[in-house]
Amino acid sequence: MTGREPEPLTVWPRVSLITAIILSAVLVAAALFGWYRLPADIQEKFSAIQVATLIVFILVMMAMMLGLGLCRVRADAKGVFVRNGLLSNTYRWDEIRGVRYRQGDPWAYLLLDPTPGQQLRGGEKYRRRQMIAIQNPDGQRARDAADRVVEMARYYSAEGSSPAG
Numbered sequence: 445m446t447g448r449e450p451e452p453l454t455v456w457p458r459v460s461l462i463t464a465i466i467l468s469a470v471l472v473a474a475a476l477f478g479w480y481r482l483p484a485d486i487q488e489k490f491s492a493i494q495v496a497t498l499i500v501f502i503l504v505m506m507a508m509m510l511g512l513g514l515c516r517v518r519a520d521a522k523g524v525f526v527r528n529g530l531l532s533n534t535y536r537w538d539e540i541r542g543v544r545y546r547q548g549d550p551w552a553y554l555l556l557d558p559t560p561g562q563q564l565r566g567g568e569k570y571r572r573r574q575m576i577a578i579q580n581p582d583g584q585r586a587r588d589a590a591d592r593v594v595e596m597a598r599y600y601s602a603e604g605s606s607p608a609g
Contacts, residue, residue: 526573
């Protein structure tokens with residue numbers, strides 16, 4: 445083995461999570477404030493379906509915000525688990541060709557071989573999969589996380605020790 449096996453990495457977007465929590469609280473507070481500021485005779489004109497629709501709308505907006513804030517990347521000996529919103533995928537180390545996180549990128553990308561018959565845009569060599577948990581607003585923390593994934597990819601690729609998922 446070339447060196448000590450890397451420690452597992454788990455990362456989530458701190459700035460997005462904090463923003464999602466704050467905006468969700470503001471949304472609920474604004475809705476409650478608006479509702480209780482309405483005169484009672486106006487509140488009575490709302491049907492149960494209308495109130496339920498407003499509540500569902502607020503819940504959907506909160507779910508969308510928290511879905512981005514709760515994205516996660518976990519890298520360990522088996523590969524990289526990526527949860528972006530409601531979608532989750534696990535990539536084995538032998539599938540990963542690299543990590544791209546350039547200046548100005550909103551988040552890091554895993555670089556993967558194209559699927560058979562897949563046409564890539566603009567002469568790209570690899571298909572990209574977003575790792576939204578490693579995102580630009582987190583600054584140095586995100587760069588460090590991307591660097592760790594790169595180190596792990598090098599370690600497990602060089603060793604050929606990645607267990608089949």
